[in-house]
Amino acid sequence: MTFQKRILCIGAGYVGGPTMAMIAHKCPDCRVTVVDINPERIAAWNSDDLPIYEPGLDKLIAATRGRNLFFSTDIEAGIRDNEIIFVSVNTPTKTFGLGAGMAADLQYWEKTARQILEFSESSKIVIEKSTLPVKTALAMERILNCRENGIRFDVLSNPEFLAEGTAISDLESPDRILIGSRETPSGLKARETLVEIYAEWVPREKIIASNIWSSELSKLVANAFLAQRISSINAISALCEKAEADVTEVARAVGMDTRIGPRFLNASIGFGGSCFAKDILNLVYLCRHYGLDEVADYWESVVHINRYQQERFIRNMLGAMFNTLAGKKICLWGFAFKANTGDTRESPAIFIARRLLEERAEVVVSDPKALKNARADLAGTEGSIAFIGDPVRAAKGCHAVAILTEWDLYRNLDFGKIFKTMAQPAFLFDGRNVLDHRRCFDIGFNVYPIGKPPLTHF
Ligand code: NAD
Ligand code: UGA
Numbered sequence: 518m519t520f521q522k523r524i525l526c527i528g529a530g531y532v533g534g535p536t537m538a539m540i541a542h543k544c545p546d547c548r549v550t551v552v553d554i555n556p557e558r559i560a561a562w563n564s565d566d567l568p569i570y571e572p573g574l575d576k577l578i579a580a581t582r583g584r585n586l587f588f589s590t591d592i593e594a595g596i597r598d599n600e601i602i603f604v605s606v607n608t609p610t611k612t613f614g615l616g617a618g619m620a621a622d623l624q625y626w627e628k629t630a631r632q633i634l635e636f637s638e639s640s641k642i643v644i645e646k647s648t649l650p651v652k653t654a655l656a657m658e659r660i661l662n663c664r665e666n667g668i669r670f671d672v673l674s675n676p677e678f679l680a681e682g683t684a685i686s687d688l689e690s691p692d693r694i695l696i697g698s699r700e701t702p703s704g705l706k707a708r709e710t711l712v713e714i715y716a717e718w719v720p721r722e723k724i725i726a727s728n729i730w731s732s733e734l735s736k737l738v739a740n741a742f743l744a745q746r747i748s749s750i751n752a753i754s755a756l757c758e759k760a761e762a763d764v765t766e767v768a769r770a771v772g773m774d775t776r777i778g779p780r781f782l783n784a785s786i787g788f789g790g791s792c793f794a795k796d797i798l799n800l801v802y803l804c805r806h807y808g809l810d811e812v813a814d815y816w817e818s819v820v821h822i823n824r825y826q827q828e829r830f831i832r833n834m835l836g837a838m839f840n841t842l843a844g845k846k847i848c849l850w851g852f853a854f855k856a857n858t859g860d861t862r863e864s865p866a867i868f869i870a871r872r873l874l875e876e877r878a879e880v881v882v883s884d885p886k887a888l889k890n891a892r893a894d895l896a897g898t899e900g901s902i903a904f905i906g907d908p909v910r911a912a913k914g915c916h917a918v919a920i921l922t923e924w925d926l927y928r929n930l931d932f933g934k935i936f937k938t939m940a941q942p943a944f945l946f947d948g949r950n951v952l953d954h955r956r957c958f959d960i961g962f963n964v965y966p967i968g969k970p971p972l973t974h975f
Contacts, residue, residue, distance in 0.1 A: 520548035525599035529553035533605035539688040541586035562588040570859040573685035596636035605646040619802040671707035676736030682857030697732025744793040748822035754784035754968025764968025786948035787826040789854030791862035843877040851922020852884040852891040859886035874900035883911035917944035
């Protein structure tokens with residue numbers, strides 16, 4: 518079969534894999550190849566045991582893999598043989614040198630640019646899918662167009678807005694597709710080529726265009742705004758606990774204002790995930806670079822509140838359990854940074870587990886999808902740690918259960934039975950406000966929600 522467009526994606530991660538699977542599914546006329554430097558990841562994409570858990574992903578892969586979707590480690594051939602190249606490599610926070618702990622580490626991104634330059638034998642459209650600091654496209658253009666050999670590269674910015682756990686439905690019905698391009702004739706032509714791909718399933722009015730820098734910045738700002746809402750409601754949750762107000766009631770009342778809206782107002786142990794903190798810190802770094810210290814301080818406070826909320830959770834546990842956790846068995850329900858994913862990157866659970874171990878508690882970790890990652894995250898951490906998949910078995914003999922991920926399965930367990938198997942007095946710390954607190958209290962638990970008065974038998 519001859520394909521109308523040949524598409525490559527460099528980086529077979531949480532974004533590259535699902536995004537390309539959706540393009541392959543919706544555009545049967547396109548041949549889509551995903552490459553990665555990590556051979557184990559590619560082998561997993563080519564197996565029945567996919568490298569990431571995402572509801573609906575296995576079906577999508579089964580429908581497309583081997584038909585018009587291919588996973589490979591041959592980056593050189595991939596670059597040579599394809600005319601449209603998405604770059605979806607990781608852009609973590611820098612851990613060394615200038616900007617350590619704040620700026621984006623662009624080494625993977627730049628390596629990719631140089632590989633594209635080295636292996637290209639014809640002109641290409643190169644699309645930033647990774648989240649990047651503003652003006653990265655300029656660096657990309659400078660690297661790619663440094664040779665005078667008649668090969669032209671048009672760089673577009675097309676940030677990804679999917680959320681893990683809902684990636685497939687987000688990709689299928691996105692709120693918008695943003696494409697940033699140069700306003701030159703070839704820039705506009707490249708943009709139209711990408712629009713045509715998305716227009717196969719996304720309504721045209723949802724495909725929006727902008728200049729490249731606005732597009733790059735919009736991605737950082739979208740994540741900063743989302744994270745800011747969580748820090749805002751989490752800050753209010755601390756006040757609710759003091760003032761005997763209920764944060765869920767406050768969020769409902771506030772969110773019914775159509776100018777504010779109800780989503781992303783769930784108080785929690787804080788946001789996790791590989792992107793929110795990284796992208797805000799990146800934004801803060803950019804602002805400081807441009808001398809905008811007040812703007813930088815404003816956004817940095819979103820991250821401060823997030824750290825404060827996690828530490829507050831530990832302090833509440835300590836206070837409730839008579840100021841000592843040493844030798845007590847604490848069961849953590851959920852380790853993933855949110856429900857419906859096995860991803861634990863920057864999960865608040867990592868911080869909470871480590872802090873509990875510092876207090877010399879014995880920690881039992883339970884999660885339906887994230888135990889493998891949890892084991893890797895806690896490897897080498899000193900103290901007593903056990904990993905048990907079944908939440909009921911995990912809670913047995915524990916002094917407390919702390920809910921760290923809002924998995925649905927925790928809502929409907931037999932709490933009467935669980936209570937009887939636990940050490941008394943038994944404590945429940947609901948870091949996600951997912952349980953029926955009154956019912957658990959009536960069973961005998963001492964219940965500590967987030968942002969609501971505790972229900973205790975003392
Ligand atoms: P990831 O770590 O899961 O995947 C990145 C992949 O790139 C890895 O498999 C890595 O081996 C590969 N890679 C690195 N350098 C390479 C190279 N030179 N050649 C080939 N492969 C290379 O990361 P991710 O979560 O998919 O995120 C990718 C980008 O997308 C980041 O910039 C992130 O901020 C952004 N993003 C992520 C999400 C999300 O939900 N995870 C959502 C939107 C945007
Ligand atoms: C987030 C954004 O929602 C995506 O649009 C973006 O593409 C992505 O980051 C990215 O750039 O990586 P993601 O991190 O996968 O997606 O998941 P979210 O649903 O945003 O949740 C992030 C964190 O916030 C989780 O720890 C979640 O539990 C927490 N959260 C979310 C709350 O504590 N309260 C809420 O009301 C919502």
